Amino acid sequence: DAKTTQPPSMDCAEGRAANLPCNHSTISGNEYVYWYRQIHSQGPQYIIHGLKNNETNEMASLIITEDRKSSTLILPHATLRDTAVYYCIVRVARSGGSYIPTFGRGTSLIVHP
Amino acid sequence: EPEVTQTPSHQVTQMGQEVILRCVPISNHLYFYWYRQILGQKVEFLVSFYNNEISEKSEIFDDQFSVERPDGSNFTLKIRSTKLEDSAMYFCASSAFRLLAGGQDNEQFFGPGTRLTVL
Numbered sequence: 001d002a003k004t005t006q007p008p009s010m011d012c013a014e015g016r017a018a019n020l021p022c023n024h025s026t027i028s029g030n031e032y033v034y035w036y037r038q039i040h041s042q043g044p045q046y047i048i049h050g051l052k053n054n055e056t057n058e059m060a061s062l063i064i065t066e067d068r069k070s071s072t073l074i075l076p077h078a079t080l081r082d083t084a085v086y087y088c089i090v091r092v093a094r095s096g097g098s099y100i101p102t103f104g105r106g107t108s109l110i111v112h113p
Numbered sequence: 114e115p116e117v118t119q120t121p122s123h124q125v126t127q128m129g130q131e132v133i134l135r136c137v138p139i140s141n142h143l144y145f146y147w148y149r150q151i152l153g154q155k156v157e158f159l160v161s162f163y164n165n166e167i168s169e170k171s172e173i174f175d176d177q178f179s180v181e182r183p184d185g186s187n188f189t190l191k192i193r194s195t196k197l198e199d200s201a202m203y204f205c206a207s208s209a210f211r212l213l214a215g216g217q218d219n220e221q222f223f224g225p226g227t228r229l230t231v232l
């Protein structure tokens with residue numbers, strides 16, 4: 001599987017932007033970058049995904065570098081409820097082109113008052 | 114908003130007993146999944162299920178495990194003869210379509226999990 005590298009932990013002040021980096025230097029041309037998060041003891045939650053263009057939705061923005069070797073998830077105005085483990089995942093094709101998310105250790109984001 | 118539900122939220126069992134974990138996927142979804150997360154560890158894929166049969170499984174999913182869709186709504190994970198190391202959170206997920214690596218996204222929606230404790 002294509003590997004991703006994320007810092008193990010980060011913290012952010014409430015109301016500030018949280019910028020979570022991810023390195024995926026072995027990403028292939030048609031592999032998407034996905035971000036999930038897991039709030040303590042809950043199931044993972046999809047946040048956003050992208051291929052090469054920057055993406056934005058109601059939860060976050062995703063900035064992908066031009067060479068696609070890294071990306072940054074941006075939570076523009078972090079709240080205490082954004083405290084969670086954030087996973088950056090690169091889709092890798094299995095047999096027949098199917099895909100199963102492979103979760104790493106992620107980044108533990110703590111938003112403090 | 115539709116969501117995946119799981120019951121029970123917490124299951125305690127004795128080693129060697131059988132347990133059945135239940136999931137109700139989102140109603141129009143066709144693909145179903147089980148994952149587990151041992152305390153402090155990564156979320157690990159166990160099995161995917163489509164059209165009443167297993168489509169993929171990991172090396173963790175051995176003969177001790179089985180899955181079933183007994184009716185039109187439930188999706189179950191059975192663990193026969195539980196072991197201490199089966200203690201974990203078990204997450205069910207569903208997706209409308211098959212997840213494909215190179216295509217547009219068909220996302221998985223996860224349930225809240227069942228915490229299994231084997232004593």
